[in-house]
Structures are given as structure tokens and as C-alpha cells.
Amino acid sequence: MLKVPEHQVAGHIASDGKLGPLVDDQGRFFKPLQGDSRGQHEAKFYESFTSNKKVPDHIRRYFPVYHGTQLVEASDGSGKLPHLVLDDVVFVYSNPSVMDVKIGSRTWYPDVSEEYFKKCIKKDRQTTTVSLGFRVSGFKIFDHQESSFWRAEKKLVLGYNANGARLALRNFVSSNSPADSNSTPNCAFVSEVYGGSNGILAQLLELKDWFESQTLYHFNSCSILMIFENESILMKEGDDAPAARAQVKLVDFAHVLDGNGVIDHNFLGGLCSFIKFIKDIIQSVDKRDETDTSLLENGH
Amino acid sequence: MLKVPEHQVAGHIASDGKLGPLVDDQGRFFKPLQGDSRGQHEAKFYESFTSNKKVPDHIRRYFPVYHGTQLVEASDGSGKLPHLVLDDVVFVYSNPSVMDVKIGSRTWYPDVSEEYFKKCIKKDRQTTTVSLGFRVSGFKIFDHQESSFWRAEKKLVLGYNANGARLALRNFVSSNSPADSNSTPNCAFVSEVYGGSNGILAQLLELKDWFESQTLYHFNSCSILMIFENESILMKEGDDAPAARAQVKLVDFAHVLDGNGVIDHNFLGGLCSFIKFIKDIIQSVDKRDETDTSLLENGH
Structure with a gap:
């Protein structure tokens, strides 16, 4: 039930069979891990940031909430690939x-x-x-x-x-x-x-x-x-x-x-x-x- | 009565007959205008800054006071050259x-x-x-x-x-x-x-x-x-x-x-x-x- 996000304005966009992020209808954003270690690097950042007690609470709200990684059918039809699972930051908005x-x-x-x-x-x-x-x-x-x-x-x-x-x-x-x-x-x-x-x-x-x-x-x-x-x-x-x-x-x-x-x-x-x-x-x-x-x- | 400044720590230093700034015994600092238009550019900045009414007074004290340019016997023995005339910012200190x-x-x-x-x-x-x-x-x-x-x-x-x-x-x-x-x-x-x-x-x-x-x-x-x-x-x-x-x-x-x-x-x-x-x-x-x-x- 994943689809191409409607409100993405920059970065890799999953259309015409290309690899890009997807969203579900529950407010989750799935970002494919980029191949050349950048994806792993981003996952590591989210893990570090999420558990880092030195980050003040009032600052956390400026970052998408992270829910780990998950194997998900990729947007380019290449089968299941690991994706970062994040809150879809525009989910609650209509337009x-x-x-x-x-x-x-x-x-x-x-x-x-x-x-x-x-x-x-x-x-x-x-x-x-x-x-x-x-x-x-x-x-x-x-x-x-x-x-x-x-x-x-x-x-x-x-x-x-x-x-x-x-x-x-x-x-x-x-x-x-x-x-x-x-x-x-x-x-x-x-x-x-x-x-x-x-x-x-x-x-x-x-x-x-x-x-x-x-x-x-x-x-x-x-x-x-x-x-x-x-x-x-x-x-x-x-x-x-x-x-x-x-x-x-x-x-x-x-x-x-x-x-x-x-x-x-x-x-x-x-x-x-x-x-x-x-x-x-x-x-x-x-x-x-x-x-x-x-x-x-x-x-x- | 110009001499090589004792307390300069960076930039071109006037020693061994090289071109560099000089000081007098009245608290003035003479900086030779660099040849490739940089000297003219620096003189222009000082003139703009000195007359710019948008610069607050409490900020001016962080800049050397500028007294125009003057032809002065250069430190490298090449005769009289134009120099920026500035307050020597270390003049009032002993060590x-x-x-x-x-x-x-x-x-x-x-x-x-x-x-x-x-x-x-x-x-x-x-x-x-x-x-x-x-x-x-x-x-x-x-x-x-x-x-x-x-x-x-x-x-x-x-x-x-x-x-x-x-x-x-x-x-x-x-x-x-x-x-x-x-x-x-x-x-x-x-x-x-x-x-x-x-x-x-x-x-x-x-x-x-x-x-x-x-x-x-x-x-x-x-x-x-x-x-x-x-x-x-x-x-x-x-x-x-x-x-x-x-x-x-x-x-x-x-x-x-x-x-x-x-x-x-x-x-x-x-x-x-x-x-x-x-x-x-x-x-x-x-x-x-x-x-x-x-x-x-x-x-x-």
C-alpha cells in the first residue's frame, strides 16, 4: 500500500520506475538506503541521534521521528530493499x-x-x-x-x-x-x-x-x-x-x-x-x- | 624615525630589507599599499568605513583608526611609497x-x-x-x-x-x-x-x-x-x-x-x-x- 509521496520537493523522486522514498497511509515515510554507504551512514545518524541524551527535547521536534529500518518493496521494481522508516512530516497537512x-x-x-x-x-x-x-x-x-x-x-x-x-x-x-x-x-x-x-x-x-x-x-x-x-x-x-x-x-x-x-x-x-x-x-x-x-x- | 614594529605576529614583516609595515614613536602604524590593487582596495575600505554612518560607535572601537595615506620611505629601500596611516594598536602597551x-x-x-x-x-x-x-x-x-x-x-x-x-x-x-x-x-x-x-x-x-x-x-x-x-x-x-x-x-x-x-x-x-x-x-x-x-x- 506504499505510494510516491505527493509533497516531496527535492532529492531523488520515485517516479517512472526510479528509486525514491515512499509513504504509507498511516503517516510513515520510507527512504531507501542509498547504496554507497550513505544510506548506512544516515541510519547510523538516526540511531545515534535518537538515543543521544545530550540532545534537548525542544530540539528533537525539529527532526523526523525514526522507527528503524525495514525491508520494503522498492519503487524501482528491484525487489525488497532496506528503507529508513520515518514519520511522514507532511502527513497531517491537507494542502x-x-x-x-x-x-x-x-x-x-x-x-x-x-x-x-x-x-x-x-x-x-x-x-x-x-x-x-x-x-x-x-x-x-x-x-x-x-x-x-x-x-x-x-x-x-x-x-x-x-x-x-x-x-x-x-x-x-x-x-x-x-x-x-x-x-x-x-x-x-x-x-x-x-x-x-x-x-x-x-x-x-x-x-x-x-x-x-x-x-x-x-x-x-x-x-x-x-x-x-x-x-x-x-x-x-x-x-x-x-x-x-x-x-x-x-x-x-x-x-x-x-x-x-x-x-x-x-x-x-x-x-x-x-x-x-x-x-x-x-x-x-x-x-x-x-x-x-x-x-x-x-x-x- | 620609522622602525620595524616589535609586536607584529603575522603578515609581511619588514626585516632584512623586505617590504613591510613600519611604526613611528607617536603611535602611528604605516602599512605599505600592496602593489596588485589590494592596497588601494584596503585604503578604499578604510575610507568607506570611516565615513559610514551606519557603523555603530561601539563597533568602531574594534577597528584601527585611519588617518589617510602618506608617502613614506619604504622599509625595503625602494624609496618613497604610499602607506596607509593607522593607529598603532599596541602603542600603549609595554609588553x-x-x-x-x-x-x-x-x-x-x-x-x-x-x-x-x-x-x-x-x-x-x-x-x-x-x-x-x-x-x-x-x-x-x-x-x-x-x-x-x-x-x-x-x-x-x-x-x-x-x-x-x-x-x-x-x-x-x-x-x-x-x-x-x-x-x-x-x-x-x-x-x-x-x-x-x-x-x-x-x-x-x-x-x-x-x-x-x-x-x-x-x-x-x-x-x-x-x-x-x-x-x-x-x-x-x-x-x-x-x-x-x-x-x-x-x-x-x-x-x-x-x-x-x-x-x-x-x-x-x-x-x-x-x-x-x-x-x-x-x-x-x-x-x-x-x-x-x-x-x-x-x-x-
């Missing part, structure tokens, strides 16, 4: 908008092979990884006008410069159609999604606080997923509608290393840069709204 | 201990030539720049036992791993002779130099706070200088002795770029890692002292 942002100013790390180093640094320089300390890897937005999902083209996303990344982060919280490239994103959902005491920014700041002192793990090449219930925001006029449930999750741990007493300055620096982008968007909208109000008050 | 720490997990930056990129990344991977987000470039300590300065060998310093860097940072605030590699650094000066409300850590945290929001400059390949008056700490028994005057200064701006609305995540990440090293040393000594006290209290 989640999702963005995957790879954090860090490099995706390589000390002691990798020259081949891997060259592959990574080439892509890091071509994308915003080096310049911004993060790169948008993919996103999809529920488009209310069209009542369907709008998915950013992978090629376009990987070609973003600083302005492209900024625009994507504004589009992500806008109610006007992202398909219409002539309209300026209205950032209609910014206060519910990025702002507020439970919003994305508050969660990122909590993570930042931990990253300033944690020396347990170096999260090389990890992504931050941002998820929110787009549908429910527009329903909010009715009082019993659910909230946006904006959520940050860390995913992709195939390259995590022991911290060995050193903080993950690569992840932390990129996270701080990403936080500044989110803050700037919140502030620019606050300013716009103030201007609108003062125009109204002055009778314009 | 300053000085450490130069290059901050950042890379010294290259977007849009450099392939040649410069290759040169930088090779050194970044060989040193702790990639792994720690900073590298010690050089240091000297006033050795009370010998009544003379002990200078770390450049070759050794650039060969440090994480433990080497940690040991150097402990040696820097110890009163036992750094020349004796068998003795554990006693960190006798840690609370006066790294700790306290005016100490190195407090200053680094103030800088960190600024770097979390400033998007004016990207400080590629810059160094933090840590300076303190070693002499005065041991004199402290007498009441009228001066304090350690621990001080952080940023130096070397030949590769500074405009921030263009993005924070300097490369510098910030490295700075946070460096801060964690300093915090760990303060805490380890606090713990040791608590243990010593409790041993005394228990009559051991």
Missing part, C-alpha cells in the same frame, strides 16, 4: 506548501575524496551556497486561484542568485499566483507563517541557539524543510479553522559527522544568513502595512 | 602578548580568479580554516620567567589541528613558559584576559551581535588581533597597577567586499566557532578551580 533549503556555505567537508570535493564545490559556486550560505533546492505552493499545487522548476531554482532566492521566499508566503511572474508577491501569509511566536522565524532562532553551542554533530549537506498549511490560512475567517501550523524540519543526514568538540560553524553561518532573509521579509511587510495604514489615516 | 587569528571557513570569495581560488582553498584545507572556521596565524607571549617574548614558529602554527589551536589559545593566557612543551598551560590569566565584563569574550560577543545583522561589508580574509598587557597582570598585587587591557581588533581589509544586503555568514560562522573555543577554556578553568576549592574544603 501543505513546502520548501527545501540546503543550509551551509559548502556541501563538502574535510576528508572527502577529491572527486566528491570537486563535484560539490562546483555546484556550491554555481548556486547561492557560497554567496548566501544556503540554496533553495525546491518548493511547491498551493495555489488558491488554481486550487492546485504550483511547483518551482528545478533548473530555475538552482539558477537563483540572491534576488531569486529572496523572491522565492516571498512567493512562498503569498496568496497571488506564483505562476504569474508579472505580479509582485503580496506576502499575504507572512505574519502567520514566518512571523509570530510559533512561526518559522521563532523556530529558526531556537535552532540557532542550539547550534551556537552544540558540538555533537556537523550537519553537512542537510536541508531545512519549511512546511505550512496554506489552505487553512484562507479559511481562518471562520473561527474554528485550524492555524497555518508552520513548521521547520531538518532532513537528509547522509553526510552528518561527529562534531568532536567543535560547533557546526558551516551550518550556523548559513542558518544566520537564512534567518536574516526571513527577518528582512517580515520587516519589509511590516513597513508596507504601516505605510498603508498611515495613508488611510491621512484620508488618501 | 603586549598578541595573537592573530584569521576568521572564516574560507579565505577566497565569489568572483576571484581561478588561480587565487586554488591558492586559497589549498591553504584553507591544510590549516584549520575549513575544519574550525578560523586559523591561528601567529602569536607572541611575554614570558615572565625569561623576561622576553616567546614567538610561535610560523610553520608550527600553520600546521595546527583542532587540538593545536586549543593549546595555543590556552598557552596565550598562561604564566608558565610556553617554551617548555612538557608543562601543561596553567591558564593563570584566563579570567583577566578572556573572561570578565571587558574581556576578550565580552568583546567577541559584541562583535557577533553586530555580524548577525550587518550587511554592509563582507570581511574576507580578515584577522582578529587579541592583545593584552601581560606584564601588568603579575603586577596586580600592588593596588595601583594597571589592568590587563585585553583588546580585540579587526585588521587586514584588502579583501573586504560590499555586503549587498547579505550578512557575512562566513565571518560570523567562524567567529561563533572561535567564541566557543574561548568559552570552553574559561569553563574548563572554572571547573578546575571549583574542584581545587572543594578538595581544599574537604581537607585533601
Whole structure:
């Protein structure tokens, strides 16, 4: 009863008989162990992380819950393969908008092979990884006008410069159609999604606080997923509608290393840069709204 | 009346007829403009920074005061050359201990030539720049036992791993002779130099706070200088002795770029890692002292 996940926005995607993650209808996410030891490495990370008493409880909620590994019929028809069994982080949402942002100013790390180093640094320089300390890897937005999902083209996303990344982060919280490239994103959902005491920014700041002192793990090449219930925001006029449930999750741990007493300055620096982008968007909208109000008050 | 600076620990050093900075006896530091446009670039940075009203006053004190450029007889005998004229940051100290720490997990930056990129990344991977987000470039300590300065060998310093860097940072605030590699650094000066409300850590945290929001400059390949008056700490028994005057200064701006609305995540990440090293040393000594006290209290 496994199927291709509807809301995956980056990474290997199980379609057309390719190998990729699957989900069941009970809220579990099955990720095939990648062949070249990266899968084993990710399983080991989850086992270490799950049992590590030094990880504070309020930080655990930013990671998918791990339920071990399991042999599962693979999506590429190659028979039963070992899969990581994780909570499906978008299971409880009806029409989640999702963005995957790879954090860090490099995706390589000390002691990798020259081949891997060259592959990574080439892509890091071509994308915003080096310049911004993060790169948008993919996103999809529920488009209310069209009542369907709008998915950013992978090629376009990987070609973003600083302005492209900024625009994507504004589009992500806008109610006007992202398909219409002539309209300026209205950032209609910014206060519910990025702002507020439970919003994305508050969660990122909590993570930042931990990253300033944690020396347990170096999260090389990890992504931050941002998820929110787009549908429910527009329903909010009715009082019993659910909230946006904006959520940050860390995913992709195939390259995590022991911290060995050193903080993950690569992840932390990129996270701080990403936080500044989110803050700037919140502030620019606050300013716009103030201007609108003062125009109204002055009778314009 | 210009002479070779006594307390320079890294960079080009004006000795044996080479080109390097000079000082006068009035507290001015003369740095020759490097030929390949880097010197002009550094002069431009100082001019921009000096007149930039967006730089808060409490941040300015971490930068050498700039007095323009001046034609000065060069140290290599090549006649009069343009020099940056700066405040000599160690002028007021009698026996300053000085450490130069290059901050950042890379010294290259977007849009450099392939040649410069290759040169930088090779050194970044060989040193702790990639792994720690900073590298010690050089240091000297006033050795009370010998009544003379002990200078770390450049070759050794650039060969440090994480433990080497940690040991150097402990040696820097110890009163036992750094020349004796068998003795554990006693960190006798840690609370006066790294700790306290005016100490190195407090200053680094103030800088960190600024770097979390400033998007004016990207400080590629810059160094933090840590300076303190070693002499005065041991004199402290007498009441009228001066304090350690621990001080952080940023130096070397030949590769500074405009921030263009993005924070300097490369510098910030490295700075946070460096801060964690300093915090760990303060805490380890606090713990040791608590243990010593409790041993005394228990009559051991």
C-alpha cells in the first residue's frame, strides 16, 4: 500500500520506475538506503541521534521521528530493499506548501575524496551556497486561484542568485499566483507563517541557539524543510479553522559527522544568513502595512 | 624615525630589507599599499568605513583608526611609497602578548580568479580554516620567567589541528613558559584576559551581535588581533597597577567586499566557532578551580 509521496520537493523522486522514498497511509515515510554507504551512514545518524541524551527535547521536534529500518518493496521494481522508516512530516497537512533549503556555505567537508570535493564545490559556486550560505533546492505552493499545487522548476531554482532566492521566499508566503511572474508577491501569509511566536522565524532562532553551542554533530549537506498549511490560512475567517501550523524540519543526514568538540560553524553561518532573509521579509511587510495604514489615516 | 614594529605576529614583516609595515614613536602604524590593487582596495575600505554612518560607535572601537595615506620611505629601500596611516594598536602597551587569528571557513570569495581560488582553498584545507572556521596565524607571549617574548614558529602554527589551536589559545593566557612543551598551560590569566565584563569574550560577543545583522561589508580574509598587557597582570598585587587591557581588533581589509544586503555568514560562522573555543577554556578553568576549592574544603 506504499505510494510516491505527493509533497516531496527535492532529492531523488520515485517516479517512472526510479528509486525514491515512499509513504504509507498511516503517516510513515520510507527512504531507501542509498547504496554507497550513505544510506548506512544516515541510519547510523538516526540511531545515534535518537538515543543521544545530550540532545534537548525542544530540539528533537525539529527532526523526523525514526522507527528503524525495514525491508520494503522498492519503487524501482528491484525487489525488497532496506528503507529508513520515518514519520511522514507532511502527513497531517491537507494542502501543505513546502520548501527545501540546503543550509551551509559548502556541501563538502574535510576528508572527502577529491572527486566528491570537486563535484560539490562546483555546484556550491554555481548556486547561492557560497554567496548566501544556503540554496533553495525546491518548493511547491498551493495555489488558491488554481486550487492546485504550483511547483518551482528545478533548473530555475538552482539558477537563483540572491534576488531569486529572496523572491522565492516571498512567493512562498503569498496568496497571488506564483505562476504569474508579472505580479509582485503580496506576502499575504507572512505574519502567520514566518512571523509570530510559533512561526518559522521563532523556530529558526531556537535552532540557532542550539547550534551556537552544540558540538555533537556537523550537519553537512542537510536541508531545512519549511512546511505550512496554506489552505487553512484562507479559511481562518471562520473561527474554528485550524492555524497555518508552520513548521521547520531538518532532513537528509547522509553526510552528518561527529562534531568532536567543535560547533557546526558551516551550518550556523548559513542558518544566520537564512534567518536574516526571513527577518528582512517580515520587516519589509511590516513597513508596507504601516505605510498603508498611515495613508488611510491621512484620508488618501 | 620609522622602525620595524616589535609586536607584529603575522603578515609581511619588514626585516632584512623586505617590504613591510613600519611604526613611528607617536603611535602611528604605516602599512605599505600592496602593489596588485589590494592596497588601494584596503585604503578604499578604510575610507568607506570611516565615513559610514551606519557603523555603530561601539563597533568602531574594534577597528584601527585611519588617518589617510602618506608617502613614506619604504622599509625595503625602494624609496618613497604610499602607506596607509593607522593607529598603532599596541602603542600603549609595554609588553603586549598578541595573537592573530584569521576568521572564516574560507579565505577566497565569489568572483576571484581561478588561480587565487586554488591558492586559497589549498591553504584553507591544510590549516584549520575549513575544519574550525578560523586559523591561528601567529602569536607572541611575554614570558615572565625569561623576561622576553616567546614567538610561535610560523610553520608550527600553520600546521595546527583542532587540538593545536586549543593549546595555543590556552598557552596565550598562561604564566608558565610556553617554551617548555612538557608543562601543561596553567591558564593563570584566563579570567583577566578572556573572561570578565571587558574581556576578550565580552568583546567577541559584541562583535557577533553586530555580524548577525550587518550587511554592509563582507570581511574576507580578515584577522582578529587579541592583545593584552601581560606584564601588568603579575603586577596586580600592588593596588595601583594597571589592568590587563585585553583588546580585540579587526585588521587586514584588502579583501573586504560590499555586503549587498547579505550578512557575512562566513565571518560570523567562524567567529561563533572561535567564541566557543574561548568559552570552553574559561569553563574548563572554572571547573578546575571549583574542584581545587572543594578538595581544599574537604581537607585533601
